[in-house]
Amino acid sequence: MVRPRLRRSVEILYLLVPLSVVLVFIIGAVFWWALRSGQFEDLEGPRHRILMDDDQAPGAD
């Protein structure tokens, strides 16, 4: 038997359990998309690329 005090805290499970299922599927889908669209292909390049200006005047240093 469920003790009365526990029963109230258990009610939140009706929300949390379905929510966790939905979250799992969303996370899975996002990861799948990320892999498919090449987000993990080049982990080095973009962080350098952001530093390079294409329009800087020559000899500005």
Place this chain on the structure above:
Amino acid sequence: MSAVADHSFPPAAVDPVEAACFHCGLPLARTSYRVEIGGVARDTCCRGCQAVAQTIVDNGLESYYRHRAAPAGRPAPEPDLPDRLKLYDLPEVQHSFVRAAAPHEREAALLLDGIVCAACVWLIEQRIAALEGVRAVDINYATRRARVRWDERRTRLSAILHAVAALGYGAQPYDVARSDSARRAERRTLLWRLFVAGFGMMQVMMYAVPAYIADGDMTADVEQLMRLASLLLTAPVMLWSALPFYAGAWRDLKAARVGMDVPITLGILAASLVSIHATFTAGGETYFDSVAMFVFLLLGARYLELTARTRAAESQERLARLVPAVAERLDRHPAPTGCEQVPVALLRPGDHVVLRPGAIVPADGTVVEGESAADESQLTGEARPVAKRPGDALVGGAANLHGPLTMRVERVGEETVLSGIVRLVDRAQTEKPAIALLADAAARWFVAALLVLAAATGMAWYAIDPARAPWIVVALLVVTCPCALSLATPTALAAATDALQRCGVLVTRGHALETLANATHFVFDKTGTLTRGGMALIGVMPLSAEGRERCLELAAGLESCSEHPIGRAIVAAAAESAARTASGLRAVTGRGVEGRIEGRRLRIGTPAFVAGLNGAPLPQELLFASDEVTAVALGDESGFIALFTLGDALRGEARAAVQELQGLGKTTCVLSGDRRASVEHVARELGIRIARGAAAPHEKLEFVRALQRRGGVVAMIGDGVNDAPVLAQAQVSIALGSGTRLAQVSADMVLMSGRLDALLAAVRIAREARRVIRQNLAWATAYNAIAVPLAVLGHVTPLVAAIGMSVSSLTVVANALRLARLAPAARPDRHAAAGGIAWSGRG
């Protein structure tokens, strides 16, 4: 060149007084080439660097120099580059790496060469994007690969490649089909299945753990909610992740046999169906967590197994990839008017091909002109470069290192050594060794027995306690999976074969590893096996005041142009000390060579020939020279200077190899058709007790048979060509392959480096593989012996069963993978280089 390595590139702000090339960072020579960069005149070291720097400035890309983290590579001068690049405009050449992206739009995959920092990527991207007709360019810094898309009406691929080359980088077509093979796709899918199973498993555990802890304290509807959530998350695992097992079981059933996938499938399906039934009738236990974990761990084991297999297959594919696609053919030899680029497939025996430094030899042939060294490490596992001079054989797939060479093509396509190797490896992989067949058969019987046992147990428990019966059957099916039994041997063999290949040992027969591990007698041929099998300098005996080194230098100077084996042996021996330049060389056939070095008139050759110059009596020391060796004298007008003894010298590593084999408790023998005295001499030198000389072929056979009659497992080591019958008689035959004769070799194993060290490595790996297989089989048997009775008696829950079985499979596979580490670490630099230069140097 250590000065270059220590040299750090001066930042742009530093005054350019520093004597280094602004572009490539190499020290400046006296004449320098100036370029104005960002308003400041900078010095570059060569015309190539100057041209590249000027190109960068002209295109407004100076900020490259501000952002780069390392100096650029020095561009190699290639005068005929535009012509070579034109070749890439041909549709036949393009079809492997260019695809039509849209009407009039084409997309190519390129592999870039010379990228040292992110600024290089920026530079190339900017330059290509600015070209007329280029639609898109995308460079991956991590993999050095570029994707370029262009409008074929407005530009050509060669123009793009040329723009990259003008910046001092190399761009080679990157053959997608060859590299991104089906295996990679298989691996990717498997990883996905693994990920889904792992993710599902973790989440289902989250629902399962509270249920275990609450222990009936939860209300029925919360429990039901948890079950439904578990079912939802297990569904992808059951329906998608576990597909390979269903497919495997289906294949087995169609072929009317039972493999290891059958009980796995039965276990998964039974557990799932009973759990689903319990969920919807809201009664009884559910075991979704067990299902998910079972699938996850089993897929993990499969993944590891696939890794082992892929690695073995990859090293083989690497071989096949060695041959370049394009070669430079001389149009007429010996009076060439020019050379043209032709696809390697069009080369014919008799063609002459130019090999630039860094180029890969496209087919088997002979050096006609030039001197260089070749790197044959991909073929033989031998890391040291091999000197190549006119007359020497070249093997397709080797890399030319130093100087340009002209070669005459002798064998092409299927007849080359490389194709031969690939064929041999293929054959070995299609043959299952006896132990693997035995394990397979055992696993089949085991599965059949298991299914019967499961049925019987189910019926018995149904009579005792119908509620528990399904779970006990599921636990039994899951816990006793024969994977460990089935995976143990093939995984170990694949890992060992891979390790061997990296040591330069080619396994051409499936049984070779197993038999080598069991071999008790190692029988060596003498000539070419324990000895080098050719003329080599054995000793130098100075007869005047001149030292040993000096004598060698003089001799090498005189023999520098000699084609005679003796002359070449002397030159080879003197390779470390610089040979003196000789003038007025005159060879007297069969006697020797005369010439002048530093004004002295010298002769080298037979003692009588040298005595003819100085009239001195023949030196007494000649009497001590044994029959085994050839004596060569060196002298000037005043007398003899030195005596050289030449002969078939022992291999340097032979003694260590024999000693280590004896240390392992193996019996070593020498068996040779040579004169008894010389065979016994070699045996004494090496500490081999059993020596048999002057043996005719049938006597050799009889010798091996006699050993076998006494229960010996004989490993015969020979050169693989002359002694084929004896090799066939021995249980395992090992040939020392060297260079061009590899293709004719008929042996179970080939030491491609032609060195006996590799034999030791092979023996070591074979023994280790045997040990691992035994460990694996012992572990699998012991595990099942304990698990089956427990499961039958109902002491194992499905969760425990899933963990136990999966851990046992993983243990077996992980244990086998240890073998791959026995080989020396692969040389990644050479590997990368091979991938790059496989496309005819810089494209």
